[in-house]
Amino acid sequence: MLLLLYNVFMISYSEEETILLGEKLGKLLEKGMCLTLVGDLAGGKTTFTKGIGKALNIRRVINSPTFTILKIYHGDLDLYHIDAYRLDGADYDLGFDELSDDGVMVVEWPQYYKEYLPENYLEISFEYVDDNTRNINFNPVGDKYKKIVEEVLC
Ligand SMILES: Nc1ncnc2c1ncn2[C@@H]1O[C@H](COP(=O)(O)OP(=O)(O)OP(=O)(O)O)[C@@H](O)[C@H]1O
Numbered sequence: 001m002l003l004l005l006y007n008v009f010m011i012s013y014s015e016e017e018t019i020l021l022g023e024k025l026g027k028l029l030e031k032g033m034c035l036t037l038v039g040d041l042a043g044g045k046t047t048f049t050k051g052i053g054k055a056l057n058i059r060r061v062i063n064s065p066t067f068t069i070l071k072i073y074h075g076d077l078d079l080y081h082i083d084a085y086r087l088d089g090a091d092y093d094l095g096f097d098e099l100s101d102d103g104v105m106v107v108e109w110p111q112y113y114k115e116y117l118p119e120n121y122l123e124i125s126f127e128y129v130d131d132n133t134r135n136i137n138f139n140p141v142g143d144k145y146k147k148i149v150e151e152v153l154c
């Protein structure tokens with residue numbers, strides 16, 4: 001029964017709802033944690049990250065890092081926002097092992113960065129349903145993130 005909790009599926013009906021969900025999760029994050037955001041273009045990955053930024057008291061506007069691969073935002077915890085789309089299979093270590101200990105790492109398009117991901121992370125997938133609706137699925141990889149997923153549900 002409990003196992004069902006560990007693959008949590010939610011529906012967001014607006015951009016604002018996705019930001020709120022990101023904010024809720026963001027408040028539960030701790031140093032060294034890693035989230036991977038998977039899903040279609042315009043699925044809501046960066047929108048969700050904006051909510052995380054709010055929770056971490058980041059003042060700068062979080063936008064899509066597509067052309068820069070990595071953006072670092074300073075807040076209560078530092079946020080390392082990676083968009084690996086343009087790495088497209090290039091074997092490129094951004095050196096996160098050391099960096100991310102000081103903050104949290106959020107990786108869009110992790111399929112292009114998978115060799116460098118930590119062993120445990122929380123995968124969140126975004127599925128486009130219609131203009132305003134997204135299915136959002138939480139899938140913890142490793143035990144470390146199961147508790148967070150349970151808390152996000154409350
Ligand atoms: N329920 C929703 N949740 C999130 N975004 C929504 C929702 N409904 C509509 N949108 C719109 O969808 C777009 C999501 O864009 P966003 O940049 O967050 O996507 P992305 O997954 O980061 O895309 P990319 O792969 O191009 O980086 C925004 O324009 C937002 O306003």
Ligand SMILES: [Mg+2]
Binds near residue numbers: 045046047064065083
């Ligand atoms: Mg994006």
